[in-house]
Amino acid sequence: MTKSDFPALRMTIDGGRLVPAGPFDAERLNSYRRGTVVYVRFTEEKDRVLVRKWFAIIDIVLKQCQTPWKNRDQAHEAIKLALGIVNLSKTVGGDYMQYPKSITALEDPELQEALEQMTELLSRMTGVDVATLKKETAHIVEYEDHGPTTGEIIEHESGAASPDADEPPSSSSAGAAESPSSAAPTNTDTTETPVADLVSVETSGDGDAPTPSPGARDPETQRLIDFAKDVLPLAANTETTGSLLSAIEKEWAPEIKKMSADGQEKAKAISRSMRAIFNRQASLNGALDFFSDALGCSVEELGG
Template sequence: MTTRQTVTIQTPDDRRRIATWARNVEAGTVVTFRKKSRSTEQSAKMWAMLGEVSDQVEWYGAKLDAEDWKDVFTASLRHARVVPGIDKGTFVPLGMHTSTLTIEEMSNLIELIYAFGADPDHPVVFKDPKETTEPGSPSPEPDADASLSASAEGVDMPPSTPSPIPDASDSDGGPASGEDPAGGEIAPSQPPAGSVTTETEILIRFASDILPKAANPEISTGAIRAIEKRWIEGEIAALSDDSKDVARLICAAMRNIANGKVKLKDEAVELAEVLGCEPAAIGG
């Protein structure tokens, strides 16, 4: 048995397997039982709603990004305690991570965001992420908001996402767009020839390719944008709308990392919950 095993208890066989592990593992092994954490669909829906709140609401004279609104709503849901920070004049809310939310808590968080948007003091119009057409009717052409397109300045992200990473021309002589520090072109990672990949596997490869590069100061912002564009116009373009929402989340995380707003390790923990993988699989 490996050093870490995970099982969702659904059948008597699952319970027997856990009992067998308990009898055979070495002393000192730590066992944790918890409710199933948030689902991929819930995470995608939460981030889409946070983006819409960020786009439509000005909070006490300031515009907050999706990450900030996540902290605001999570603090309300968990009645977070706030303590003075290390630096004078700063305050820190405790227990803010959404990665540990159960499916029930995540549902409550989404309902809280809906309730906030229904308040006439700060109304928010939420788009339905599951819009469908009548059976047999042709699929509608994707509009500018629904598609995940790339432009010369990078991916066309919703206005609520963090600002794009600076243009390569703003850096002090870094490599040109699409080149690595040694002068060669950086290509997106590719699956083995003949393999069949799921949408989640594509998203994991996308995250594992783009996030570590965003954290590497030796890779120019132009090169990162070029890689992002090739992904968006390539494999990501063929994904479902739900998967494209997750891809937008990965792009936003990439920008936060590149701009120094968050650390790769922290973003990898959050995204790993969405993608159903280990943080190490995407660079954490």
């Protein structure tokens, strides 16, 4: 076997240099004489595991839970706006505008944090606990195995691998990404749909989830609603200063410290949206719509 018969080398771009992605690639590279000139054709790998997990969670929630979105694209864009994952630019007239950023542009630590934030928010919105959502996508993993002819990473998922296992899950209109429970033949037994079983909000006959009255909510959720009402509309006011928002956050800090871990994560998400709105990187309406769903309240209760 000649060197040209080996799989393609996998390299990582690091500070303008190409670095071997693994020991297999390093050994291959060291087999060439120092100073040898080689020709390189760049081919990026398919979507990362975190990207596929992101879309898989969205698809599972859309398929099995009651949400305000009609399809994956709507959910994807709304979540990015709510989390402040946006690009900021100016129009010809000099006005600021923002639009959702591609999650593929995020570094792994940023995308991991965004994935956790999204999972937490969807958990609060649907009533499905975070552990269940993570379990439903635990089969999406990546091992450092190389294809015999292409040299690309082979994606491993539990059970039989599908031909497009390394592609992002298909949109919900064409069928959401199947979880391990939904991969089995259709069964009316509710044990086949663990995510649906854990949805805590029953929908009414017309498919709309009822909004709990303030008296029926748990105190922590009501405090989160009050916090969002205090900071989100204020952040959209052009006369508001950053020092004022910081002062309000400090006033709320003792209350937030008393909350559960879930409540504190929700408060952090509200604060991030507040900063994104203040910096004109996100819209107030988008944030209010998202948190009204996540907290189970009306937009008006959030100051909209």
